[in-house]
Amino acid sequence: MEKDHIEDFAPEVAWVTKSGDGDLNEPIAIRPTSETIMYPAFRSWIHSHRDLPIKLNQWCNEGHTAHATKEEADVEVLQILEFYAAVYEELLAVPVIKGRKTEKEKFAGGDYTTTVEAFIPAAGRAIQGATSHGLGQNFGKMFRIEFEGADGKKAIPWQNSWGLTTRTLGVMVHGDDKGLVLPPRVAPLQAVIVPITMKDVDEGAQLKTCGEIAAALREAGVRVHGVPLRLELGPKDMAKQQIRVVRRDTNDKEDVPLSILPQKAALLLVQMRAARTPPPGRLTRDSYVAQALTWEDFMAKIGAGNLEFEELVKKRSKEEALAAAGEEAEDDRAAISLAVKTLCIPYEAPPLPDGTPCFISGKPAVCWTLWGRSY
Template sequence: MASVDVKKCNDNTKSGEKSKANAKSGEKSKSNAKSGGKKEVKKETGLGLSNRKDENFGEWYSEVVVSGEMIEYYDISGCYILRPWTMTIWEIMQAFFDAEIKKMKIKNCYFPLFVSPGVLQREKDHIEGFAPEVAWVTKSGESDLEVPIAIRPTSETVMYPYYSKWIRGHRDLPLKLNQWCNVVRWEFSHPTPFIRSREFLWQEGHTAFATQSEADEEVLEILELYRRIYEEYLAIPVVKGKKSELEKFAGGLYTTSVEAFIPNTGRGIQGATSHCLGQNFAKMFEINFENVKGEKAMVWQNSWAYSTRTIGVMVMVHGDDKGLVLPPKVASVQVIVIPVPYKDADMQAIFDACSATVNTLNEAGFRVEADLRDNYSPGWKYSHWEMKGVPLRIEIGPKDLANSQVRAVRRDNSAKVDIPMVNLVKQVKDMLTNIQQSLFDAAKLKRDACIDVVKTWDEFIEALGQKKMILAPWCDEEEVEKDVKARTKGEMGAAKTLCSPFDQPELPEGTICFASGKPAKKWTYWGRSY
């Protein structure tokens, strides 16, 4: 059995991890679940969250991802079991993204998990950013390995030696590969389910082109797919933009990203990134080709990825004091059907109506289940499925049976409506479409209310103290960004650039940088971030 050694970390327990994370936004405290404290559960069901989203966001988040049956804690710190409720969401996003990149002639592959030290060190600027988080296999059984083997934190150095082998001439280009895999980054600060874990799932695309223009075009195509994942599937508004030189991917030419914002914590979060790597990796790994003129040239490369972090952002943005709130497009179960028994009611007829409703909606293409368990009350079931975030609940009782109707209850706003059975499919479709759009609109309204446009340092500091996402004119100088970080460093974390949006507001002539007083070159979003 191989063993893993992580420098500076011998922690295989949850002890230090939890106390730190609870202060920010992370790990679930077991003692909280046992102690009761401010626990507010529904007396009739025994269900409910101990923490409120607005009062203790970190504990609320940790509680809701477990109570909503998304994850389970594992006995290795920073690692989590992804339960079926989570994996369905991941698979739905995967199906969308995989189909779209196949239209772009990108093909799937798989490279090994392990990296030799020699290869890892070939691109020093790149790996420097990952070095503290690299886990190493040092033993096999009781024997020390002659040469330790790294576990991939990302796959540039794994894949590119073989790109060098496979690419010889211009007819071998473009080479466009993607892999769906796991990576390991041994996080030391505040492991948080989905947001910062030591192992996570992602896709990573690695492409090579003959020209920079081809690479530039693909960077933006992929970024648009990431926007669609967030806005069309997860119902989360994002900003598309370019990272600063200080925040770009180490070793790359430039980085683009989609940036989300968590109003409850006042923190930005990098949603997904699409990088143009330029020719730096081509130089390091000797990825050369003979161009159409018969001359030796270096390829232009991109890499791009999104991960299970997307799911954590969804929970943070949409969840409420009842638990998860899932957008219909990604919900494992879009509609839950619950029988409502009454004294002397014909329960078999009610159960049959529930089953018929499920069949009708499933045949129409919806993801629908019935909860026919007879050892739980309807009230308990309502709370249970609300906790799990199911977008729409259908109740069927004796009156509904008599009137050939069902009662539908929305998870997002608790609105109730009676639907005639003859209109069931159309009205359920309309309601789910409306829920999806309403979640996005509500999230955008909250996000936009947290954006402050500032022009001076004093305004910047005031907005930062109010947990805002700040849009400010900037001179685009690395030293100025470093200075802003240094001047805002504190318990809550320093402010930094999130991205410079592609959609730039007008920058009047003579506008000065909020932080340096030098001429401003662009508008840039700033804030604290995860």
């Protein structure tokens, strides 16, 4: 099992061959993930069904759990996937596609892998946002992790691992020709107050008003001095007891009475979030999603920078054949090398008519699979 595990991670494994000035008798593999580091400890901690479930968080973004039953473990896999989808869509304003990885793309050594996949339209590429793995009993067998069940019989726990990494920051970035646009819910600061001074302006009174505005906004829950909203206060505004509010995402300007500014600022931040979160954000992503029923159509649409729904026959060899063909093929019309891979089998996919053939094998397809060029 561990041999297969390392083999699938071979490009990412570092090997230690020396100690001081001498060579090691056997090289030591440094794993790129934490399972083989942590699970000897699980063997020491888990003895009885009363010790389960065990749930650990590592590195602030990675979780490892063990459960008494497969059903309990499966529920958690999808629960964590929903948490990750909510982080992207509700906090970071990034639409994602939830699905299950194919056998070739699943986590090495696990039973199955679920994923949220994001898409970057400007590059025409997908990026894996986060994964939640059902490891089954594979690592329990490998590390001899056992517990005594309520019936007195020995059993192997069902394990999961899941992770949301710092790549989230790169996936989250929104921008335009002026630079960065931060989603309001995660912007460290949400509003900046800009006093506009002119000749003969009472700067003391102006700064006092700015301070009062900042205090009122903070009391309303708005983080002041940030980027989503710019508040401009000039002498004419002071005379009219108003302030000019400028949205960073649309550059829309509005003069708002000071008496209702906290409520208006809070409303604008909600509107800014809604403008970038699904469904509006999903519409842009979906415009790049296409279906292909022939090899020629698949190649043309992938070459145009789309994500692609393709019919799948559940055979790993077929998946590898299509990926290999994509790596070597070139679309003469677009002159773009089409290195593609499966992203996931989406949980939400268009209907697949009965009898639809796979365009590689010719056999009846069993589901749609999402393909694309990926980081």
